[in-house]
Amino acid sequence: MAILLTDTAETVLADARVEGEKLWLSPAELATATGWSSRPEGLCRGGVCVPVPPGRERELLRGDQVDVAALWRHLGQPLVHSADGGIWVLGTAAADRAAALSSLEAPDFSLPDRTGRLHSLSEHRGKKVLLVSWASW
Numbered sequence: 001m002a003i004l005l006t007d008t009a010e011t012v013l014a015d016a017r018v019e020g021e022k023l024w025l026s027p028a029e030l031a032t033a034t035g036w037s038s039r040p041e042g043l044c045r046g047g048v049c050v051p052v053p054p055g056r057e058r059e060l061l062r063g064d065q066v067d068v069a070a071l072w073r074h075l076g077q078p079l080v081h082s083a084d085g086g087i088w089v090l091g092t093a094a095a096d097r098a099a100a101l102s103s104l105e106a107p108d109f110s111l112p113d114r115t116g117r118l119h120s121l122s123e124h125r126g127k128k129v130l131l132v133s134w135a136s137w
Contacts, residue, residue: 004033004068005089017065018085024065034090038066050075106131 002016002023011033017024031037035045038061042051052060053074060070068090072079078091110120121129 002085003087005087006034007092009033020085021069021081022067023069023081023085023088024062025068027064027066030066030068034068036066036068036071038064043071 002013002018004011004013004016004023011029013025013029013033015026015029025033027038037044039049042049043060043066044050050071056074060067060074069079069081069088072090077093077096079089080091081088106121108120108122110118112118
């Protein structure tokens with residue numbers, strides 16, 4: 001068992017196998033925790049696929065399992081884990097975060113109105129939008 005932290009979620013991985021610097025995940029855990037999947041064309045997330053470099057298949061893949069730590073290193077993204085391998089953090093590179101901030105584009109989200117109808121920020125792309133938030137604390 002391991003806990004995986006990403007920018008968007010904390011996932012408890014019941015079937016994860018930790019072997020030193022490797023974190024082997026089943027296809028279901030990989031998809032749930034990261035959004036990535038293993039396909040014939042490579043490791044994919046949405047419409048983006050990263051081919052597995054020839055000769056490095058055994059480093060990234062073992063049967064249907066994927067070493068998510070090796071994948072993250074291959075993508076050039078930061079990664080750390082606790083000494084016992086129980087907690088893993090998959091980060092986003094500083095350059096990627098800087099690019100997102102400089103774009104001034106808010107990440108997409110959906111919220112219901114008073115009648116329960118969902119509205120997404122992406123519905124209003126290209127228009128000026130005023131976001132108002134409130135918190136009780």
